[in-house]
Amino acid sequence: MDQQIHLIKSIAGQDQQAFQELYTLYSSKVYNTAISYAQNPADAEEITQDVFVKIHKYAAQFKGESSVGTWIYRIVVNTSLNHLKKKKRFSFLSFGQTETHPSDFDHPGILLENKENARYLFQSIDTLPESQKTAFILSFVEELPRQEVADVMELSLKAVESLLQRAKKNLRDKLENAYPNRRK
Amino acid sequence: MKSDKDKWIAGVLGSLEGSKRAVPPPELFARIQQKIARPEAKIVPIGSYRFAAAAAVLLLVLNVFVLHQYSKAPGSYSNEQVTVSSESLISDFNLYDQ
Incomplete structure (x- = not known):
């Protein structure tokens, strides 16, 4: 657990090696959660990309009040839900022309x-x-x-x-x- | 005894059993690194502009449609017709007779 907090601190200090380590630890967890919301691989990739960009950007703001895993899952859930809302708005404006049906x-x-x-x-x-x-x-x-x-x-x-x-x-x-x- | 429907529902609800995590494509990390390295572009929220643009296009289309219909309509007036109809109005109602 402490090791993961250390990774986040290193990422905040622009350590690319630490970022890659965190990606190895969490990429499948993030992607698997994202694909369960989006039900589409392309959208899940986009969500995963956004999540890791946010982790990189906000690593310095991580206070350690929750575990690193909880913090990352919270980012995935929020990013996925926002993505779904954005997609719903967009499909409304494009008069229902969506590429993949969830079914x-x-x-x-x-x-x-x-x-x-x-x-x-x-x-x-x-x-x-x-x-x-x-x-x-x-x-x-x-x-x-x-x-x-x-x-x-x-x-x-x-x-x-x-x-x-x-x-x-x-x-x-x-x-x-x-x-x-x-x-x- | 479970009905076929109950069995099917139990099967669907239990379909996640033994599943594995989905794994992202290997090139995704490189794409993330590229995105991080790119200077952040300021995002202009186009959502609100989209409605305004749609409304403007709708207005334009309606205007063109109305103008087109107006010029095509059999009851549209030429100068000659207006003169004729006003003359008949004058004679019908004896407007200038003393």
Whole structure:
């Protein structure tokens, strides 16, 4: 843990080696979270790029009040949500011409036999409200401990549990509606 | 006993099991370094201008459309027609008769 704080301090001092080390430690965590929100590899790359640029830019402002991991996940969540909002605004202005529909999304890390089911799951995740979506992605896609999810979201443990319960109920309802139209 | 629907839903909700983290493409780090090295360009928020530009284009199109329709319409007036109609008005209502 101290080592990661040291890395951040070195990055603040423009140490490129430290930046590369931090990238090696966190790039897949950042990218995996980003792709779960964006459901599109190109957007996930853009979000990952923005996250690391922000880490580099704001490293000097890191006060160590939370762990480095929590701080980075917070940046990923905010950047991803802002990206989604921006994209929604843009697709409204371009009269609905979007390139990839979320339902076509295949998460690259999912086992082959689960791909079809996971497509329905991500399609349903995409319709969840922001806070439920964040709690679900951090808990079940990133598999973070509940306390860390609570720290990232700056909520109590109880509030996170409640968000997850509501998220699961909403997902179940959406899947029930999707059941008659599923591919057999 | 679980119905087919419940089984399917459980399968979908459990589809993340055994999954691995997605990994970014190897060239992404070089792109990040390039972006950091580039002097920061000042971003002009074009979102608000977009609405103004769209409104201006809409106004222009509406104007062109109205002018086009007006010139095409059978009831558009030439100078001659105006003279004729005002003459008939004068005679119909005996405006200058004493």
